[in-house]
Amino acid sequence: MPTVLERLNAGLQHVMEIDERVYLLGEDILDPYGGAFKVTRGLSTRFPERVLTTPISEAAITGIANGLAMRGLHPVVEIMFGDFVTLIADQLINHASKFRWMYNDQVRVPLVVRTPMGGRRGYGPTHSQSLEKLFMGVPGLRVLAPNSLSDPAALLESAILQEEGPILFVEHKLLYTCPVLEIGKADLIDLQFEKVSDQYPAFIVRIAGVPQAHLTIAAYGYNFELARAAALKLAYEYEIFSEIVLFSQLSPFEITPLLESVNRTRHLLMVEEGTQTLGWGAEIAARTAEVVSNFKCARAAALDLPIANSKTLEDMILPSAEKIIQMALELVK
């Protein structure tokens, strides 16, 4: 089974092969290094003209890619750590995301910014955050996150070639080494999957052969790994049956499958690694509360603190399968 990292790499390679409008820009992305997390490994060797290593200039790189996109190319920017998206906020929010609408639909900006987010590598406060929430809800910008259930290569390829607007593509560092799951195999034998949306797939994941769920868990990206582990343990050890709604598209997003699930379960637990306040879960809760009037909900997210370097503190700050289980027990009790 290939890892998520291998599939992302393969996806990049594939789009570069089939479409010569694709350009990669980023810091230290040339071979043999191939990027800080190796997602671009091999690409500069195969496509030396179209893999551009850049100075340490996140804002300008993004602006340059923005210019490329508006002229019909398909730039993909790698921001080495997701923590540095603060430096490209102006280019994404006041430039790339606005242009199409502001210029009265006369331009297209097919720009993809890929970046690794997330903690648990002991990188400390400026290299461990999940800052994607800053960009959720920005008009004109799409936020995507791959997961291990649907092919990350397909997601990335579609983001690069099928889109006309800017995309923030959020890769969790711990997801890189996760194998892409093969439905029906291995540890998935106990799970059932319902695909509920296509281009950027959303899934409802259920545990096979158990009673009707009374808990909905909303998750994306790496947190699906935690949510899955928690769901199995909740079922087998506590007889609490849940279904996970797994999103690839975080903003804007289609809430219907989640609403249907909550209408069945009346309990909703949002799982995310960003800090809790005004995170992705807040929007999920709000959208749900606008439509469903009798349900209980809770959020398993990072504490509203910076992410400490120390592993003990990091563990206390970030959500874990154990915390998800505790919160689920609390919620449905």
Added chain:
Amino acid sequence: MPTVLERLNAGLQHVMEIDERVYLLGEDILDPYGGAFKVTRGLSTRFPERVLTTPISEAAITGIANGLAMRGLHPVVEIMFGDFVTLIADQLINHASKFRWMYNDQVRVPLVVRTPMGGRRGYGPTHSQSLEKLFMGVPGLRVLAPNSLSDPAALLESAILQEEGPILFVEHKLLYTCPVLEIGKADLIDLQFEKVSDQYPAFIVRIAGVPQAHLTIAAYGYNFELARAAALKLAYEYEIFSEIVLFSQLSPFEITPLLESVNRTRHLLMVEEGTQTLGWGAEIAARTAEVVSNFKCARAAALDLPIANSKTLEDMILPSAEKIIQMALELVK
């Protein structure tokens, strides 16, 4: 009755008088111009050494102020338009807000960034936004917004002198010319006020002599003006009675007064001028849904679009008293 602008100006003047650690930094803030919105007018004349006009360098100004704050001064930065906060995201998020916690509580960063947000001046997509939501939920950062009900000078003075951490102080452009309300006078004769929190005051505003409210309206800043007008019309024309919970502190915030109100009314309408998705209202809804399990809610916010220059489009995009009324009718019907 002084205007909000006059009070902010007076507040700045007062803190500069009583505390010589206060410094102002910003673009074009010197007299006779006194800043693009005149909030700093007169100050450079009185305190020439401590009012520093800067180059057009939002990131560096904020970083410099950050350095001043860490060395015991009390810098106040003016960002000319709130739209440019994208340029200071890194200094606020990865520097000012992190330092105290990350350095194990060994430093203090009493930095205030003031900036005007909001539309309806026909300034178009890059000079009309309400971007404060980007900074709500950032650990270590406080977001405040003055309103016409409690003295803006007091709020600003407290932010500058009573705080040990960074603050984003959001001033709505249309609020500047609003008079500070005198409770019991003029158009307030029909309203009752209950102060429910002190340093950064929150209020519950009720209409005098009407039956128990069955709608809670959450608002801050300029939108209190719209919410108030809507609440009065809802009461007198539609016999829908509401109470407004008015916040000065947007993040982090004390939700209890709002929860108490929603427990009474079971209907919650959030009003804000930022775009709807992942706005302030989302966090309000989430916090409420976590505790109250049977209520209905809706958000009156800007459409998820850039803000057009054209007045007709701007009117369609931004929330208005009329829209609040429509949504309230829809919600409680």
Added chain:
Amino acid sequence: MRHVAIAYLCYNSNSMTHNYDLYHQMLLIRRFEERALAEFSAGKLFGTTHAYIGQEADAAAIFEMLNSRDIVWSNHRCHGHFLAYGGDPYRLAAELMGKATGLVGGRGGSQHIHWRNFYSNGIQGGIVPVATGMALAQKVQKTGGIAVVFCGDGTLGEGVLYESLNISALWQLPVLYVVEDNRYAQTTPVEKGLSGSFRARFEAFGIKTFELESSDVLTITPYAEEAVQFVRDNSRPAALILHTYRFSAHSKGDDPRDRDTIAKIRAEFDPLTIQAARLTTIEIDQAESEVSMVVDAAFTRAHADPFPVL
């Protein structure tokens, strides 16, 4: 930009001399801006505007050198650039008014316009990397075109500009950075906004730099030509630093500068006066009447247009 043939530019057919054309171009900008300001004062326009009055020679000289493949990024002070690009004054006027017929349907307004290869945005500095990226696009697409981006003196305060200079020099991108130093950024005199030297800021990155102080369009023209040609021929960045002066307020009113000083500078530095000296009275009158017809028609027609809906 003579390569863009546009119907409303009736003066082209009547054009007598190159000197006349340049004057006509600058006068169009001047009268357009004056009209816009007057309409704002009269409460007929809503929002904001930044007049190009005093700087017309820069645009007239530079746009002469560009062709239709070239890309232009302008800033908040974009009307003069747009008109010199060959843009339609009527559609610009409609945009200022927020009309559905405006350049971008009323969505952008004065600072946020787009037409053909012309773009503008209202965030100081942010357009510089975007233009630099478009220069990269020109290069890899082998269009032969270049990218030109306009900045004011004050905008040299923004860091992303230097990031862009570094990269365009490293990657040898065909981009021309035009700095219009009008001595002020809003109310801030250049002495309070800029340390060191304009020229050195570009040369530090190995960028070829052209610099002059003039508002005589004929003086500027050869510099503009050389700079554009350098970028085009070598596929390398260059900077063109033009020291000029702004006669009007930064935006609509509220000009804290000393009026007498402005008047004195204007007396000897007005690009229109300088260029008028090269024309006959008949030519001057003809330009005036042509231009006022165009400007008046633009605003009148735009006023009658409908507002957009979502």
Added chain:
Amino acid sequence: MRHVAIAYLCYNSNSMTHNYDLYHQMLLIRRFEERALAEFSAGKLFGTTHAYIGQEADAAAIFEMLNSRDIVWSNHRCHGHFLAYGGDPYRLAAELMGKATGLVGGRGGSQHIHWRNFYSNGIQGGIVPVATGMALAQKVQKTGGIAVVFCGDGTLGEGVLYESLNISALWQLPVLYVVEDNRYAQTTPVEKGLSGSFRARFEAFGIKTFELESSDVLTITPYAEEAVQFVRDNSRPAALILHTYRFSAHSKGDDPRDRDTIAKIRAEFDPLTIQAARLTTIEIDQAESEVSMVVDAAFTRAHADPFPVL
């Protein structure tokens, strides 16, 4: 920084000569970094680190010139600066391990430390305006102190640095910008990261600039002294550009550079070898044993410390 007297710096009392002190200082950094790398390799440390190996002479020379009122901002590669500042190797080791006794209680780790007037952060470039602001604080508080901020060659890519240069030059702030050009930014050679010239980038803002290529601490010392003195005496910014070389990997492993080239450069450019030539064998041995005791004690003690809780 000799003015900061710290108990664990036992070598001070034994100090024989200035040359010995400088060697001892650099050796402490070298052995500390080697130990940290070894512990990472052995899986005893978690997270990341950026060794200062090869650049020790920069820190040794500069910190000699600073006093306790001066403020220092360092970056990701901060251990050498911290140790030369007089910081306690034990508390640094504890911080690397994320221990409660670490400099910032394990919250910051390798890149995010603070002690007295020493600060570091892991965002390239972002510390430059903060240090510039602290220089302003020094000035208005009339402390007589200056601010010093360290950047790598690659960090000259970040725009906010230029914003800061402009302002510090305009406002005449006592800040020293130290550029340690170790020829690489992570894996990017300086030729791919920087156009133009190091020196010109500072001089363009009117900033007095000192530049040299050396890893001989005695060669660097007078430049460091002059630069610091210039800033202190004039309350004006200066830049000190030090061309050096990094012998270790950027962070823990994964060094794509040619090993032979590194070895060759190291053979003639190692600051320790150069300085050792000025000492007797006895001195060298003594330094070695003192330093290894200090480093070993630091790591051993830190390992035994507890992890923090919230």
